[in-house]
Amino acid sequence: DTAVSQTPKYLVTQMGNDKSIKCEQNLGHDTMYWYKQDSKKFLKIMFSYNNKELIINETVPNRFSPKSPDKAHLNLHINSLELGDSAVYFCASSQFVRSYEQYFGPGTRLTVT
């Protein structure tokens, strides 16, 4: 019973393509997040949704667009992929927007060639 799941686990694609990463949590949490982790393991928040409402939108290129069809799902769509987008993308969730304990998915390793 995976708490936070992401698909796909690996994604290899060419520059200029459009791709999506899906995330689902079965914890009943209200808040979900997308993080980007670069090759040096530095973790940067990209977006956060609370009950399908966007609450954190860091300085991220417009090519990245999150979508939350319901509070258990938060998908990330990336247009016109660039080499610099190569990273591991983590989805996470927390019970409430003010919760500090976040539960992470296993990550999606995106490689842009």
Add this chain to the structure above:
Amino acid sequence: GNSVTQMEGPVTLSEEAFLTINCTYTATGYPSLFWYVQYPGEGLQLLLKATKADDKGSNKGFEATYRKETTSFHLEKGSVQVSDSAVYFCALYMDSNYQLIWGAGTKLIIKP
């Protein structure tokens, strides 16, 4: 602004050695402090926390004490195991902006 600084890795130790990973923070106000751990190929998970000054968080043999006077939250373990090899992240949380502020992570390698 708020920030977290961790010692650079990798930190390489032999099994049963004593571990310290340094973490200091800058914050306006009184944050809560955390250590998260990322095992190879996995997502991060909460290791321990401290929500006010002088609190000690502990879990799985790891400890960290919230030191307001030195703005530090160093992670320690008395005797490390190979299975402790992972990346460790120090983080702070402020109610004011609903975000965890992350350190850069410290990779720990334990050799048998």
